[in-house]
Amino acid sequence: MRKAIILSAGQGTRLLPLTENRPKCLIPVGRRTLIGWQVESLYLNGIREIVVVLGFEALKVEEELRRLARPGLAIRTILNPFYKLADNLGSVFLARHEMTEDFLILNGDTIFEPALLARAMQQASAPVTVTIDRKDRYDEDDMKVQLDGLRLLDIGKTLPLDIVTGEAIGLHLFKGKGPALFSEAVLEAMRAPEGLKAFYLSVVARLARQGHVAVAPIVGLKWGEVDFPPDVERAEVLAGSWTH
Numbered sequence: 001m002r003k004a005i006i007l008s009a010g011q012g013t014r015l016l017p018l019t020e021n022r023p024k025c026l027i028p029v030g031r032r033t034l035i036g037w038q039v040e041s042l043y044l045n046g047i048r049e050i051v052v053v054l055g056f057e058a059l060k061v062e063e064e065l066r067r068l069a070r071p072g073l074a075i076r077t078i079l080n081p082f083y084k085l086a087d088n089l090g091s092v093f094l095a096r097h098e099m100t101e102d103f104l105i106l107n108g109d110t111i112f113e114p115a116l117l118a119r120a121m122q123q124a125s126a127p128v129t130v131t132i133d134r135k136d137r138y139d140e141d142d143m144k145v146q147l148d149g150l151r152l153l154d155i156g157k158t159l160p161l162d163i164v165t166g167e168a169i170g171l172h173l174f175k176g177k178g179p180a181l182f183s184e185a186v187l188e189a190m191r192a193p194e195g196l197k198a199f200y201l202s203v204v205a206r207l208a209r210q211g212h213v214a215v216a217p218i219v220g221l222k223w224g225e226v227d228f229p230p231d232v233e234r235a236e237v238l239a240g241s242w243t244h
Helices: 034-045 056-066 088-094 114-123 178-192 201-209 229-241
Strands: 002-010 047-052 075-079 103-107 110-112 128-133 145-146 151-156 166-174 213-217 222-227
Touching: 002 034, 002 088, 034 047, 034 056, 034 110, 034 114, 047 056, 047 088, 088 178, 088 201, 088 213, 088 229, 103 151, 110 114, 110 166, 110 229, 114 128, 114 166, 114 213, 128 201, 151 201, 166 178, 166 213, 166 222, 166 229, 178 201
Parallel strands: 002 047, 002 103, 047 075, 128 213
Antiparallel strands: 103 166, 110 222, 128 166, 145 151, 145 166, 151 213
């Protein structure tokens, strides 16, 4: 797997005032920006094509991406001018033409150590693989999962807690027939009246019900999601413990 799609179109309003004039992916996290850590981890795991879906303050992100250039790494961008009107399924829809080979999707607010991606890629064998972690308690903002062994049964923030056995961390891999299955399902979802307001994980949930989705547990490895101002400090602590 050599291609990654990063979804970074939104402003990140829950991080205001940090995101008043910059998207969340440009928030400094220790010695790098959030997207800087993502590019580093992807590159160290052999990813050589990175496609970033941009929206809010796109020119600033493009400037940062030029600074993140690496030997042999191709970074392309896709502009989503409708990021205020649609949820993240819209960004995924605009990147469908990139889904012609094995690839991964990374949410723009997820930071992780390189070893985490290495484990996820090693475990990915199904057409679609959802990377998950486990903890003692889950809150309303967690993207919860229901499992049967390593097979994904359902995914969503509103799953009943008595069936929840983990949370998705915002890193999803597509292999073999997975890219075609996902691309077609995204198109079908966008044709629906509610498509503009849908999460792309609703498409993953549909594919899970058809038996195409497994999970890759990464318990014990370090990652974080940056949604609120206190998350930035926690991400800085995480990043400070990684040596590259």
